[in-house]
Amino acid sequence: KNLSDGETSMVFQFESQLMQRIIKKVQPKSIEDLSCITALARPGSLDSGLTEQYIRRRNGDEDITSLVKGTEQYMEDTLQLPIYQENIMQISRVMAGFSGSEADTLRKYIGKKDPEKLKAERNHFKDGALKNGYTEQFADEIFDIFEKFGSYGFNKSHAVSYAMIAYKMAFLKTHFYSYFMLSLLSNVINNETKTSIYISKLRSKNIKVLSPDINVSNIFYTIKDGNIYAPNR
Numbered sequence: 001k002n003l004s005d006g007e008t009s010m011v012f013q014f015e016s017q018l019m020q021r022i023i024k025k026v027q028p029k030s031i032e033d034l035s036c037i038t039a040l041a042r043p044g045s046l047d048s049g050l051t052e053q054y055i056r057r058r059n060g061d062e063d064i065t066s067l068v069k070g071t072e073q074y075m076e077d078t079l080q081l082p083i084y085q086e087n088i089m090q091i092s093r094v095m096a097g098f099s100g101s102e103a104d105t106l107r108k109y110i111g112k113k114d115p116e117k118l119k120a121e122r123n124h125f126k127d128g129a130l131k132n133g134y135t136e137q138f139a140d141e142i143f144d145i146f147e148k149f150g151s152y153g154f155n156k157s158h159a160v161s162y163a164m165i166a167y168k169m170a171f172l173k174t175h176f177y178s179y180f181m182l183s184l185l186s187n188v189i190n191n192e193t194k195t196s197i198y199i200s201k202l203r204s205k206n207i208k209v210l211s212p213d214i215n216v217s218n219i220f221y222t223i224k225d226g227n228i229y230a231p232n233r
Contacts, residue, residue, distance in 0.1 A: 218231065219233060
């Protein structure tokens with residue numbers, strides 16, 4: 001619930017105002033949803049309009065229809081939108097008959113944005129699509145989406161990994177706040193700005209941050225009886 005409410009400060013990958021805006025509109029209910037949000041906040045999805053389209057579909061303001069018939073099974077978690085690199089590969093295999101190797105090559109070239117190689121890949125994609133009964137116009141429209149997405153699109157394994165870390169951090173922040181903050185403080189010992197911010201957050205929740213105590217403190221922040229002690233350095 002805290003994530004859905006935009007309470008994402010100090011949560012890996014979800015701290016920015018952009019992430020907070022997207023997460024409040026999507027109202028995630030699962031790791032898969034958080035994974036999608038991670039990918040939707042990248043330039044590829046934002047520039048191609050896929051982010052806003054996903055939000056509309058999520059909120060029932062747009063019908064969920066497949067981009068290319070035959071790819072439905074691959075994109076159930078993305079509401080039938082190609083927001084992962086793997087989705088581009090799946091579409092190219094279904095629509096243009098690409099092999100797994102050819103689909104991966106397309107993915108690489110889109111990411112590198114090499115004009116000559118992209119032109120060759122577009123022609124290759126169109127040739128395959130025409131053989132499978134698609135029009136040249138539709139093939140160009142799909143490839144245009146690929147190119148826009150290529151400005152920076154996530155692969156699914158990357159997005160899921162980020163989502164897992166974010167979920168764990170949000171869980172710890174919600175249920176074990178003092179220990180969560182203790183860990184953050186110990187990780188920014190040499191950063192006065194972040195240390196000051198974290199101590200202010202603790203004090204706002206009436207959690208004391210005390211000076212070093214020779215009987216309690218060590219080289220990191222420590223906790224005893226609900227109080228946090230500064231490192232003994």
